[in-house]
Amino acid sequence: MSRQPLDLTINGESYQLMVEPHWSLLQVLRRELGMTGTKENCLEAECGVCTVLLDGKAVNSCILLAEQARGRSIVTIEGLGDPEHLHPLQRAFIDHGAVQCGYCIPGMILTAKSFLDECRGHVPSEAEVREALSGTLCRCTGYQKIVEAVIAAARQLNSWPEEAGRAS
Ligand code: FES
Numbered sequence: 297m298s299r300q301p302l303d304l305t306i307n308g309e310s311y312q313l314m315v316e317p318h319w320s321l322l323q324v325l326r327r328e329l330g331m332t333g334t335k336e337n338c339l340e341a342e343c344g345v346c347t348v349l350l351d352g353k354a355v356n357s358c359i360l361l362a363e364q365a366r367g368r369s370i371v372t373i374e375g376l377g378d379p380e381h382l383h384p385l386q387r388a389f390i391d392h393g394a395v396q397c398g399y400c401i402p403g404m405i406l407t408a409k410s411f412l413d414e415c416r417g418h419v420p421s422e423a424e425v426r427e428a429l430s431g432t433l434c435r436c437t438g439y440q441k442i443v444e445a446v447i448a449a450a451r452q453l454n455s456w457p458e459e460a461g462r463a464s
């Protein structure tokens with residue numbers, strides 16, 4: 297099958313690519329662009345480690361064709377913050393000891409980001425956070441510290457200036 301041109305907007309930057317029509321967004325991110333912060337595991341929308349934001353909503357990039365992201369805004373974990381300007385979710389995960397092996401964490405944080413955006417200033421309950429994160433699996437942490445980190449970030453975000461990160 298021959299490659300076709302595809303323009304993607306990732307973390308606010310434009311990329312011109314040549315892709316096979318059947319390639320997933322995950323494949324393009326990791327193998328064509330070297331954005332390995334987005335993880336790869338089940339490839340069946342079961343584990344959530346491949347989660348990115350598409351127009352602000354959390355999606356499994358393993359089951360999304362790259363072509364389906366044309367003209368839309370993609371945010372990966374590389375675009376959420378950087379070591380000098382961590383997003384409050386990233387800071388909270390560190391502060392609460394919510395990271396062990398780390399493999400699930402990019403997907404977990406981006407899923408939480410999409411969820412907290414929907415909360416619009418409401419600090420969610422533990423049950424609400426657990427429900428929101430239920431599609432993202434973690435083999436290490438037992439989830440409690442992750443849930444606590446998300447709630448702490450929700451409180452922090454209520455008083456957090458938009459310009460403090462690249463992809464608020
Ligand atoms: S790799 Fe996409 S959901 Fe598991």
Ligand code: FES
Nearest residue numbers: 397400434435436
């Ligand atoms: S921290 Fe290891 S899978 Fe979640």
